[in-house]
Amino acid sequence: MNVLKYVDKNMNNLISDLQILIRQPSVSAKNEGIEECSKLVQKLLKKSGIKSEILRLKKGIAPIVYGEIKSKQNPKKTLMFYNHYDVQPAEPFDLWDDPPFSGIRKGNKIFGRGATDDKGELITRIKAVEACLKITGDVPCNIKFVIEGEEETGSAHIEKYLKKYKKKFSSDGVIWEFGYVDAKNRPIIGLGMKGLLFVELSVKESNQDAHSSLAVLIKNPAWRLIDTVKTLRDSSGKILIKDWYKEVTSLSKQDLELIKQEPFDENVFRKEFGIKSFVDNKKGMDAKKALVAGATCNIAGFVSGYIGNGAKTVLPSDALIKIDFRLIPKMDPKKQVARLKSHLKSKGFGDVKIKIFHGEAAARTDSSDPFVNQVKDAADKSFGTSILNVSNAGTGPMYSFVDILKAPCISIGSTYMFSRIHSPNEFARVDLLKKTTKCMCLIMENFGKN
Ligand SMILES: [Zn+2]
Structure with a gap:
């Protein structure tokens, strides 16, 4: 059996572990279940064969769960998975069809606060590493997990953690905590925020x-x-x-080319928001450029x-x-x-x-960095196709990683665009969890090879 087949065969395991994670509330805004959830994450890491420890700055600050596996075949390259175990508050409770921390599965969907953001994403990384370990007894490169507990309240201490544990965390590439999948099931590979x-x-x-x-x-x-x-x-x-x-500085030729290739249906977008025109009457390429770099x-x-x-x-x-x-x-x-x-x-x-x-500050990984193609190749193989996005229009603490670790940072994952993250009835799609887990296996492989 190869690694990808292992993922196929063990999806029920992935789903039940995700349900266990969802059922442990971990609302950072209310300091609810944070310590408990950090311990649960450690347990799940251990179950998958990943050693971990709890890192702290001081009492009252959510701990980081840090996991690490050294590669026997390629101890020179290190890939980091950055994720978070905290979730947004589940309010308003009455708008949920099922209790917010139920983790209930209905067909292709698993419901609950954190189902996608970020527990669903986290479980795909853990299970990808598990698949490598179970099948090959090794990982294609060193793996580090940095799993924080304050992302949903603005990652107030991530910079301090990165500075304090700079050596421990040092990596050659970082896979970001999430990545969007669009309405046509294409993963969006994000190079910046x-x-x-x-x-x-x-x-x-x-x-x-x-x-x-x-x-x-x-x-x-x-x-x-x-x-x-x-x-x-x-x-x-x-x-x-x-x-x-x-x-x-202005956008590089390659960035402009990527922006050009990126699909964006401005009519659908305008219709969705009920607006007639964009700021400054932007159209076509100008609208796309504004989203990426405005x-x-x-x-x-x-x-x-x-x-x-x-x-x-x-x-x-x-x-x-x-x-x-x-x-x-x-x-x-x-x-x-x-x-x-x-x-x-x-x-x-x-x-x-x-x-x-x-x-x-904003962060952006150079589109010509070899890590970009390694991720793109993995995503294409696992999802059939993928889209490169020079920068997300939103914001996340990516700059601290790029600046302190001096490593390229790429966002890719299983977050279906309409999966109601931060809203009632948040869900994760089982098909996307599977594809993302396989994608993570292939990323590790590509990264280790090159
Ligand atoms: Zn979130």
Whole structure:
């Protein structure tokens, strides 16, 4: 029997282990079941023949489960699987058809919080390694598992963990915690993620709300904030803060080619959201380029004054706006914050208070890195076809891995695009779990060979 046949034959085992994992709640936002789940993950690793230990920074911080297997045939190359054992809160409970931590199987689907994100993904990596060990008594390259417990609350300590255990974690390539599979069952191989800067701007003008007749004398903080944010971005989406794009380099020829090849049905997309046109009337290649490599300045929320039913003639005393900036490679969040602050001052908005919530740089693996083809070949063999994506439009803590470990990082996995992750009735598809497990076997093989 070869490794892939072992995967076929042992799917029931994979499914029942996944169900066990789902049935152990591990909600990081509520610190519910985190310690218990880390121990359960250790148990499952052990069952598959993988030695592990619990790593800690200090009490109160979710531990990392670290697993490792040395390869006899190729001890010089190391592949890391990065995953997380925590899940999003399951609320609202009443929208679930079955209890959120049931792990119930219905045909091709296994339901439960974490079924896909990220317990389903994690189990495919564990079972792929198990298949290699059971059939060959070895792994094609050294394997390291870094399984964290705070991903769903923003991976607050992953950078500290990576720095503290830099040597232990050192790897030549990293397989990211998830990867999307599109509606046509094509896995999307992601080579990067955008960064994020989340800020709050606020203005407090008076010590109390006032009768709006006084608007002739009392300045309105909502107008003040509107005037402020209008200086940040023009209507085409371009950010007007001085030097915002200073370090950004243009897309390589190869990246442009990959973007061109990537399927994107803009009509379906517009229909899905009920919109007539895109920002700046972007079409075709420009729309695709924006998704992969566009920076944004987005108003996430704006609160001031009266927003209840009917009319209320009031002059609010304060106003608050939340803004997220998606960052692209080479944009340093710290530098961008300084630029934003000096922009506000130089435009005469020094009175506007600024609070920084979150800053994270973008990460991107060079599309010409050999690791990319090794993963692509594995995905093509296992899924029949695959799509290369230069960068996801979203954000994850990938930069810390690329920057600290100096290793290429690629996202590939079993996450069906419409598997309701973070929502009620989250599910994993059995067919995709199987294909992904085989894909992981082939990735290890390709990686070890080259
Ligand atoms: Zn998630």
